[in-house]
Amino acid sequence: xxxxxxxxxxxxSPDIAEKRRLFEDIASSSTKAHVLSELSSEHVVQVLxxxxxxxxxxxxxxxxxxxATDILRVLPQEAVPAILRGIAHEEAAQLECLLTYxxxxxxxxxxxxxxxxxxxxxxxTAFKAIQKSSIEEMIYEIxxxxxxxxLMGVVALRALLRASRKARIxxxxxxxxxxxxxxxxxxxxxxxxxxxxxxxxPVVHPTGKLMGIITIDDVVDVIQEETTEDMLxxxxxxxxxxxxxxFYVSGxxxxxxxxxxxxxxxxxxxxxxxxxxxxxYTIQEVVAIISFIPIITALGGNAGLQSSTLVIRSLAxxxxxxxxxxxxxxxxxxxxxxxxxxCGGVILLITLAWHAHVMLGVVVGxxxxxxxxxxxxxxxxxxxxxxxxxxxxxxAAAPLITTATDIASITIYLMTATVLLSSLS
Amino acid sequence: xxxxxxxxxxxxSPDIAEKRRLFEDIASSSTKAHVLSELSSEHVVQVLxxxxxxxxxxxxxxxxxxxATDILRVLPQEAVPAILRGIAHEEAAQLECLLTYxxxxxxxxxxxxxxxxxxxxxxxTAFKAIQKSSIEEMIYEIxxxxxxxxLMGVVALRALLRASRKARIxxxxxxxxxxxxxxxxxxxxxxxxxxxxxxxxPVVHPTGKLMGIITIDDVVDVIQEETTEDMLxxxxxxxxxxxxxxFYVSGxxxxxxxxxxxxxxxxxxxxxxxxxxxxxYTIQEVVAIISFIPIITALGGNAGLQSSTLVIRSLAxxxxxxxxxxxxxxxxxxxxxxxxxxCGGVILLITLAWHAHVMLGVVVGxxxxxxxxxxxxxxxxxxxxxxxxxxxxxxAAAPLITTATDIASITIYLMTATVLLSSLS
Numbered sequence: 001x002x003x004x005x006x007x008x009x010x011x012x013s014p015d016i017a018e019k020r021r022l023f024e025d026i027a028s029s030s031t032k033a034h035v036l037s038e039l040s041s042e043h044v045v046q047v048l049x050x051x052x053x054x055x056x057x058x059x060x061x062x063x064x065x066x067x068a069t070d071i072l073r074v075l076p077q078e079a080v081p082a083i084l085r086g087i088a089h090e091e092a093a094q095l096e097c098l099l100t101y102x103x104x105x106x107x108x109x110x111x112x113x114x115x116x117x118x119x120x121x122x123x124x125t126a127f128k129a130i131q132k133s134s135i136e137e138m139i140y141e142i143x144x145x146x147x148x149x150x151l152m153g154v155v156a157l158r159a160l161l162r163a164s165r166k167a168r169i170x171x172x173x174x175x176x177x178x179x180x181x182x183x184x185x186x187x188x189x190x191x192x193x194x195x196x197x198x199x200x201x202p203v204v205h206p207t208g209k210l211m212g213i214i215t216i217d218d219v220v221d222v223i224q225e226e227t228t229e230d231m232l233x234x235x236x237x238x239x240x241x242x243x244x245x246x247f248y249v250s251g252x253x254x255x256x257x258x259x260x261x262x263x264x265x266x267x268x269x270x271x272x273x274x275x276x277x278x279x280x281y282t283i284q285e286v287v288a289i290i291s292f293i294p295i296i297t298a299l300g301g302n303a304g305l306q307s308s309t310l311v312i313r314s315l316a317x318x319x320x321x322x323x324x325x326x327x328x329x330x331x332x333x334x335x336x337x338x339x340x341x342x343c344g345g346v347i348l349l350i351t352l353a354w355h356a357h358v359m360l361g362v363v364v365g366x367x368x369x370x371x372x373x374x375x376x377x378x379x380x381x382x383x384x385x386x387x388x389x390x391x392x393x394x395x396a397a398a399p400l401i402t403t404a405t406d407i408a409s410i411t412i413y414l415m416t417a418t419v420l421l422s423s424l425s
Numbered sequence: 426x427x428x429x430x431x432x433x434x435x436x437x438s439p440d441i442a443e444k445r446r447l448f449e450d451i452a453s454s455s456t457k458a459h460v461l462s463e464l465s466s467e468h469v470v471q472v473l474x475x476x477x478x479x480x481x482x483x484x485x486x487x488x489x490x491x492x493a494t495d496i497l498r499v500l501p502q503e504a505v506p507a508i509l510r511g512i513a514h515e516e517a518a519q520l521e522c523l524l525t526y527x528x529x530x531x532x533x534x535x536x537x538x539x540x541x542x543x544x545x546x547x548x549x550t551a552f553k554a555i556q557k558s559s560i561e562e563m564i565y566e567i568x569x570x571x572x573x574x575x576l577m578g579v580v581a582l583r584a585l586l587r588a589s590r591k592a593r594i595x596x597x598x599x600x601x602x603x604x605x606x607x608x609x610x611x612x613x614x615x616x617x618x619x620x621x622x623x624x625x626x627p628v629v630h631p632t633g634k635l636m637g638i639i640t641i642d643d644v645v646d647v648i649q650e651e652t653t654e655d656m657l658x659x660x661x662x663x664x665x666x667x668x669x670x671x672f673y674v675s676g677x678x679x680x681x682x683x684x685x686x687x688x689x690x691x692x693x694x695x696x697x698x699x700x701x702x703x704x705x706y707t708i709q710e711v712v713a714i715i716s717f718i719p720i721i722t723a724l725g726g727n728a729g730l731q732s733s734t735l736v737i738r739s740l741a742x743x744x745x746x747x748x749x750x751x752x753x754x755x756x757x758x759x760x761x762x763x764x765x766x767x768c769g770g771v772i773l774l775i776t777l778a779w780h781a782h783v784m785l786g787v788v789v790g791x792x793x794x795x796x797x798x799x800x801x802x803x804x805x806x807x808x809x810x811x812x813x814x815x816x817x818x819x820x821a822a823a824p825l826i827t828t829a830t831d832i833a834s835i836t837i838y839l840m841t842a843t844v845l846l847s848s849l850s
Binding site for chain 2: 002004008011012014127130131139140157158161162178193194195196197198199216217219220221223224227228231232234235236237251252254255258259261262265266268269270272273274276277280283284287288290291292293294295297298299301302303305306308309310312313317318319324327331334335338339342343346347350398399402403406410
């Protein structure tokens with residue numbers, strides 16, 4: 001059974017005792033280690049609880065350094081020094097160094113296991129370096145450095161295979177490799193790797209020294225993580241960093257995670273409710289007004305959510321940036337006017353058929369069009385403004401947009417109704 | 426400038442004339458071809474319009490076969506035979522064969538450019554095969570086949586480098602490689618590659634014959650495409666297959682794309698409006714009822730959206746499946762009861778403070794709790810049921826969930842109000 005499949009069965013088991021039994025039943029400690037690296041952090045903690053420190057050290061030793069660091073990050077921090085003491089000194093020092101980088105930076109994702117050779121070397125030396133290396137991670141590129149250890153170039157394994165054994169490495173290397181620094185955010189790393197179709201990307205210290213590499217299989221995990229986080233934020237499930245939709249945490253923990261946005265929503269909708277209450281005399285006078293409240297608020301919210309999703313996703317995959325704000329607002333306003341006037345027209349006809357009240361139809365139709373326009377412009381501008389103030393645009397989605405459009409649509413509708421109906425009745 | 430960056434400037438240019446000028450200004454036809462493979466399909470059509478067929482043939486020739494197929498798929502279909510006539514017969518035949526697979530199947534994504542050797546070969550033969558091959562795509566694995574061309578195993582380039590030149594390839598190959606068939610959906614291909622951390626995955630005919638491979642850089646594109654599609658569907662922007670959030674299409678086209686869900690939403694909310702109208706006498710009697718309509722509908726919709734997003738994303742990354750339906754509904758009901766009773770309690774207090782009406786407070790608090798429960802159970806079950814009836818769970822999100830919860834919450838609230846208030850006033 002592949003470690004990923006064992007990890008899946010552990011994920012799927014209903015209770016912790018069963019999860020731990022499954023994990024302890026794994027015969028080889030190398031498989032055990034690889035299963036660990038496939039588990040979500042919550043599960044790592046659960047299956048490792050109570051396992052002797054010496055055994056933990058043995059498991060950590062089996063893993064590629066980037067995966068080892070991920071495991072060490074989620075274990076109780078007071079246990080880490082003891083676990084590292086059970087590992088060869090040099091290896092422990094490497095892990096300790098990797099642990100100093102923030103989790104979601106390039107330094108926090110990279111591994112220091114790669115093959116680097118000096119720029120004076122030949123292709124033959126490079127071959128020998130690969131054959132000698134004990135790295136279990138995939139090698140598909142080797143890195144060329146100078147006396148200071150600065151990154152000078154990259155050679156694809158394929159280019160190495162095709163070159164003459166006597167050629168100098170500088171003759172076949174790519175002299176302008178794409179790289180990131182240890183501080184680069186993991187989302188930006190993923191963007192670069194995806195955009196330039198890279199297999200791995202070197203990570204350098206701001207001084208130019210080669211510090212590690214990030215391989216594409218880890219970038220795939222980063223993309224999944226960041227997308228999950230965006231989607232959970234967009235629907236108001238969480239405002240903190242979340243790698244994983246969690247179904248195994250208790251209902252109470254989950255309710256705690258979701259309630260903050262529900263409360264924001266409650267505050268906003270109390271305001272919307274207050275506005276309805278404020279206009280109660282208008283409503284009592286023309287009671288048919290109430291039959292359009294759900295229509296105006298639902299459609300406004302939906303139109304806003306369409307725009308914000310489009311903008312948030314386009315920002316995430318690098319399709320638009322701040323400079324596009326004006327163009328986008330113009331385009332979206334045009335879309336809103338089109339949709340708003342079509343929906344407004346339909347609603348006007350429905351009002352005539354339902355309540356036989358021409359002026360009410362005009363009020364509803366006009367409010368609908370204006371609501372679309374305001375909802376869409378807010379939903380387009382807000383994510384972009386958030387992003388360029390260093391906030392995550394995803395938090396601008398469902399909870400904020402729908403609350404804001406509820407308030408706007410009810411105000412527009414009832415103000416229009418009060419003005420037009422009273423001036424004409 | 427990297428082809429991906431040129432493609433980005435073409436994306437960013439405001440008008441078609443400018444896009445075409447940028448594309449035509451590219452000096453080398455190899456760069457031109459690679460820029461093409463980075464452009465979205467809409468842009469490919471725009472920049473290629475009016476370019477002579479012979480030049481198109483030359484560009485197609487420069488590309489890896491999977492990228493060439495993608496371009497040929499989006500060009501006017503009557504031009505394809507003429508373009509293929511400008512390409513060497515054998516190559517044209519390969520492309521024609523790739524074009525027969527559906528776009529989103531493994532066959533439609535794969536390339537037929539890979540290195541395969543016979544199972545009787547030695548490591549030395551494998552090296553020579555790699556050195557001789559003219560493939561520009563990345564090679565990191567070679568494939569081992571038998572007399573019938575069936576896939577027998579896979580050898581990582583790294584294993585090849587470390588083996589003795591005289592060793593037989595069967596000694597170092599992985600005899601149980603993970604593979605997909607030509608018919609496998611691209612989403613499932615991406616799941617497999619991500620789950621097992623593969624660099625490439627072989628694609629076989631149902632009979633076992635090796636037909637092609639899919640490399641991880643293309644899988645990254647598939648993941649981005651499928652996620653974008655999910656997010657656009659979740660907010661009701663589109664029900665068809667969309668690779669790309671589109672800001673460069675006209676406002677009219679975009680309004681057409683978004684209107685269908687707005688209309689579904691309109692139908693549902695007219696029903697909600699009708700229910701309000703039906704209970705108009707209750708409302709006229711206790712006008713304070715209207716002040717809680719936005720609160721009940723907004724919170725119910727939001728709670729439902731939280732659950733549906735969690736379920737849709739968990740389904741997409743393979744964290745849950747149909748067997749989890751019952752467990753999930755129980756867990757989510759528990760979360761809903763917790764959140765509902767907390768919010769219901771808060772609303773009860775607000776009602777007392779605002780309208781000094783105990784029974785109204787009880788009605789609002791009770792309706793809130795029940796609305797949460799129903800919204801969350803619907804939002805959990807619907808995506809799973811859709812998925813196991815062959816539909817995309819993403820379409821169950823915002824438009825459907827919020828409309829359904831609007832109807833449910835208004836009905837619960839006003840029925841409760843009518844029963845409790847009339848029996849007690």
